[in-house]
Amino acid sequence: DQQVKQNSPSLSVQEGRISILNCDYTNSMFDYFLWYKKYPAEGPTFLISISSIKDKNEDGRFTVFLNKSAKHLSLHIVPSQPGDSAVYFCAPSGAFGNEKLTFGTGTRLTIIP
Amino acid sequence: NAGVTQTPKFRILKIGQSMTLQCTQDMNHNYMYWYRQDPGMGLKLIYYSVGAGITDKGEVPNGYNVSRSTTEDFPLRLELAAPSQTSVYFCASSYAQREQYFGPGTRLTVT
Numbered sequence: 001d002q003q004v005k006q007n008s009p010s011l012s013v014q015e016g017r018i019s020i021l022n023c024d025y026t027n028s029m030f031d032y033f034l035w036y037k038k039y040p041a042e043g044p045t046f047l048i049s050i051s052s053i054k055d056k057n058e059d060g061r062f063t064v065f066l067n068k069s070a071k072h073l074s075l076h077i078v079p080s081q082p083g084d085s086a087v088y089f090c091a092p093s094g095a096f097g098n099e100k101l102t103f104g105t106g107t108r109l110t111i112i113p
Numbered sequence: 114n115a116g117v118t119q120t121p122k123f124r125i126l127k128i129g130q131s132m133t134l135q136c137t138q139d140m141n142h143n144y145m146y147w148y149r150q151d152p153g154m155g156l157k158l159i160y161y162s163v164g165a166g167i168t169d170k171g172e173v174p175n176g177y178n179v180s181r182s183t184t185e186d187f188p189l190r191l192e193l194a195a196p197s198q199t200s201v202y203f204c205a206s207s208y209a210q211r212e213q214y215f216g217p218g219t220r221l222t223v224t
Contacts, residue, residue: 004155009153032211034211034212041217041218043216043217044156044203044215046212046214049211049212093211099210099211100158100161100171100210101158101210101211102155103155103157104155105153105154106155
């Protein structure tokens with residue numbers, strides 16, 4: 001029972017262009033959505049999040065969009081830089097009292113110089 | 114601030130052996146977690162703790178045990194190691210449950 005799906009295992013994008021990473025979920029109780037970034041041989045690091053009461057959250061080059069009716073969120077990175085090459089995990093969580101994270105399978109992003 | 118530290122970084126175990134994966138955090142976080150990540154998969158929660166003396170099972174607890182005697186430490190014990198426990202193990206901590214800080218991981222191979 002995979003509650004969180006990242007259907008693209010890998011993505012290659014030219015440096016300077018936009019990277020779009022997608023995430024679909026099935027659990028309607030998720031109300032807070034996080035993105036984590038992971039470099040090889042390191043632990044994941046928190047990147048950006050969005051609450052279910054919003055449909056967009058922006059932080060510098062990173063923007064996350066949430067479509068609750070479609071149970072879909074996406075992470076946009078623009079412009080993409082070589083240091084963005086990493087694995088990105090979508091990690092939704094439930095409401096207060098059930099806030100444990102559920103991780104997607106990840107998308108490996110490669111930025112081509 | 115060292116953040117979350119894990120030891121060892123790598124370990125090879127024979128089937129049936131036991132070991133303890135160590136995790137320490139210096140951020141005074143109440144919440145601590147153990148995850149495993151298998152190749153091509155996301156992180157699966159093994160056990161978590163909401164404070165010293167309190168632990169609870171996650172999604173995949175079988176074959177593991179934990180204890181939380183202090184705020185800082187959250188060791189994960191493997192008894193009778195099996196090949197299915199070959200994985201990368203991550204410890205994390207957080208003030209609130211959502212924004213978790215992860216350690217660098219322990220790569221465990223059971224042969």
